[in-house]
Amino acid sequence: MSEVMPSPTTEAPSVPAAPLWDPFQLMDRMDEDALRRELDGVAATDLVYVVQQGGQEVVGLSKTGVDQCCMALVSQGQVIREEDLQYELIGQDDDREALFKVKAARFAVSPAGQEVRLDQVIGVKRQPLYYEPAPLDLDSRVPSRKHRGKTYRELLEFAEGRDYLAWMAENFGESEIRDFVRRILAGEEVVAQRGRQLNPHWYEAGAMKAARNARFRLIPGSVRAQVIASARQSGQALVVDTQVSSGATPPPIAERSEAVSRVGPYAPTEKQVAFYQRLAESSVFSEEERRRAMEWLATRATRQTIKDQIDWLKRQVETRRSHRAGESAA
Secondary structure (H helix, E strand, O other), rough: OOOOOOOOOOOOOOOOOOOOHHHHHHHHHHHHHHHHHHOOOOOOOOEEEEEEEEEEEEEEEOOOHHHHHHHHHHHOEEEEEEEEEEEEOOOOOOEEEEEEEEEEEEEEEEOOOEEEEEEEEEEEEEOEEOOOOOOEEOOOOOOOOOOOOOOHHOOOOHHHHHHHHHHHHHHHOOOOHHHHHHHHOOOOOOEEEOOOOOOOHHHHHHHHHHHOOOOHHOOHHHHHHHHHHHHHHHHHHHEOOOOOOOOOOOOOHHHHHHHHOOOOOOOOHHHHHHHHHHOOOOEEEHHHHHHHHHHHHOOOOOHHHHHHHHHHHHHHHHHHHHHHHHHHOO
16 A cells, blocks of 8 residues: 655654744845845845735835935934944854844934934844755756856756866865765766755845844835835835735646745745655646645745655655666566
8 A cells, every 4th residue: 555645734754834924024135135146246226125915014124225224314414333243153054143233323413513412222133154955956056166057967958067077076175075976977866955054144144134234224104105105206215026826717736836836935946846846746646636735835934844745755756766676587
């Protein structure tokens, strides 16, 4: 008798319940993406983030929007200055984080240049030093400038790509990737996981977000409201719909995976979704098991719970294949 895929609510490994979406974490993640683009020379233009779900929406200023508010204060004779930045590292190894603290103050400045210190606040931010572990399979992108944007599957298709993979198998700095590349060069259909990667911009991101938080606290509510209203009217508001309308006809699974990946910071990543789908499509599963797996992915998966389900699927694929091989040998 074939095994039955566990229900995520009963037999699957228990995971602490998380809210379906957290708009402020989502905004923070969008700010980090904008900061990364700024470091590459691409200026951010979105002043406001609008996160929608159902009939509700949460509106917040982006880092660029906070900058705009500070510029608006200048026209009123007030200046916000960042005066001090401190940080400390906590944790060990891949779990290290940086705690940033920025002190900022607001000054009233007369036309003659005289200043009066009005108030002072601190802004804080906890910034992980490492990205979360990422799935590693044939459709993952190769970490290479020479072959930027190409997948392992694509490199296997031509001689120069295979030569580069052979070099990676012997010389690449990460043992997980060296082992993975050796196995795919040998013709195996491998699914693995890359270790956590250092965020090369952790300092810039943490420092700028702590400064953003400090300056935000000094901006009067009337100025914030003015900038938000102006941004929405001028098209400088980024609107994110965090779920597909419940009244709409459910799209096919292949299309629905994109909707799942946009739910928010707790949603599975695109790589997790693709990895999960490839495992679930294995011939070792029955149509009913596959249907239940896809239904769970489309309606209940989160970034944390999908990790446990992926592990379970991998074990089933390996175990059932070995059982079949044993039966054939007998």
